[in-house]
Amino acid sequence: MPDLIRHPVLLVDSRFRGNDSVGLYDRRSNKRGMGTKPDRKRIGIIADSHGNLEATAEAILLLKGRGAGLLVHLGDFCDSIRHDRAAAMIDLILEHDVLAVKGNNDFLVQNMLADARRPPDAEGVKMLAFLRDVPVVRAQGDIRFAHSLPFDTPRAFYEPIDTGNTRRAEELFNEADFRILFCGHSHLPILFRKSDGRVTREPVPAERPTALERTGRYIFVVGAAADGECALFDPATGLYERIRIGKGNNRGMGQRLSQSSSDPAYRPAH
Numbered sequence: 001m002p003d004l005i006r007h008p009v010l011l012v013d014s015r016f017r018g019n020d021s022v023g024l025y026d027r028r029s030n031k032r033g034m035g036t037k038p039d040r041k042r043i044g045i046i047a048d049s050h051g052n053l054e055a056t057a058e059a060i061l062l063l064k065g066r067g068a069g070l071l072v073h074l075g076d077f078c079d080s081i082r083h084d085r086a087a088a089m090i091d092l093i094l095e096h097d098v099l100a101v102k103g104n105n106d107f108l109v110q111n112m113l114a115d116a117r118r119p120p121d122a123e124g125v126k127m128l129a130f131l132r133d134v135p136v137v138r139a140q141g142d143i144r145f146a147h148s149l150p151f152d153t154p155r156a157f158y159e160p161i162d163t164g165n166t167r168r169a170e171e172l173f174n175e176a177d178f179r180i181l182f183c184g185h186s187h188l189p190i191l192f193r194k195s196d197g198r199v200t201r202e203p204v205p206a207e208r209p210t211a212l213e214r215t216g217r218y219i220f221v222v223g224a225a226a227d228g229e230c231a232l233f234d235p236a237t238g239l240y241e242r243i244r245i246g247k248g249n250n251r252g253m254g255q256r257l258s259q260s261s262s263d264p265a266y267r268p269a270h
Helices: 053-065 083-095 104-116 123-132 156-158 169-175 255-260
Strands: 041-048 068-075 139-140 145-146 179-184 190-195 197-202 217-221 230-235 239-244
Touching: 041 053, 053 068, 053 230, 068 169, 068 190, 083 123, 104 123, 104 156, 169 190, 169 197, 169 217, 179 230
Parallel strands: 041 068, 145 179, 179 217
Antiparallel strands: 041 230, 139 145, 190 197, 190 217, 230 239
């Protein structure tokens, strides 16, 4: 049987806590984390790496260089076809304290490792423990991070929000209470904006910050790292920036960083 998801709706994580942050809370108990002020760290966002270690490592370096104090991966860091790279990708995520949410490919790799007919080796056991602990949704105040829908069900990371129109986004704004949702899955960088009761679907220009209205609600579909995309959000200024990977001085550094974590050519996952 497939491995089941066993998480609260929102997972509390100490890295969102502190004297200057709201922290995460479990909506079932409505208990908030320590602190009373919104977290003002810049948030670096990565999605849909699909086992591409070099692009992910380059995104990490680029976002840290742009002042990101918190890194979040929106799922599908693993790939169900290229699952021999899963161990190295997990090492990279752990090495750089990247907070991750679970995508459909991560769930498939988890179920491969949990298959009793093919018990994993020692490394596979560690990978399975990590993947089981990765939540489907994370939150920071009124911000949500998910692979697609911000709900704790397998449907949430399989169903796309962007289908070329605003229908699913309109439903989601009514179904959930987030102000901003950052998600992946669809690979195409796009935003949905709800303002004055109207929902629009808009392209996100690269390297040009998008200013968020204080009274607006947003869904940002972050482009895939495997396609050369990542993003930066500054809660203090309300600016979101789509960033292209593979430009400038970081080019090539990602390859060295990914190899230092563990080269998939020499470390099969199981």
